[in-house]
Amino acid sequence: MTTTTQHMNLIVVVLLIISFAIAPAISTVPKECETDSTNSCIDKTKALPLKIIAIVAILVTSMIGVTAPLFSRYVPFLSPDGKIFMVIKCFASGIILGTSFMHVFA
Structure with missing residues (x-):
């Protein structure tokens, strides 16, 4: 253990x-992409x-x-047969589905 x-x-x-x-x-920024761009919002x-x-x-x-x-x-609190673990799995599935719908329908 x-x-x-x-x-x-x-x-x-x-x-x-x-x-x-x-x-x-x-994450290094190239010199041509520095803050001197024409778009002031970026x-x-x-x-x-x-x-x-x-x-x-x-x-x-x-x-x-x-x-x-x-x-x-x-951890007995997070047993795979328990309700807490089921809620966590459903929440994760909802996040995945929501993200996929946002990318498909955009």
Whole structure:
């Protein structure tokens, strides 16, 4: 049991280090796309921190969603047969369907 927990902690730490190492390389703004554009409503330097926060938030929530079924065996509150887990699954399905409808009907 402790080795599994240590492996999971190691995997989480490695994924976080990789994500923080890759994020600055991906999110560099080219010189032609800096704030001197003709459209004054778009400010790429102010949008960059928000994009980084969004990427980290998506990464963390995705890791929670993927590992939730693994931990639900050991936590009686989140048992797969319980009502709480069913509500979480329905909520996640609703988010996925809502996102797909927004992209299809736009």
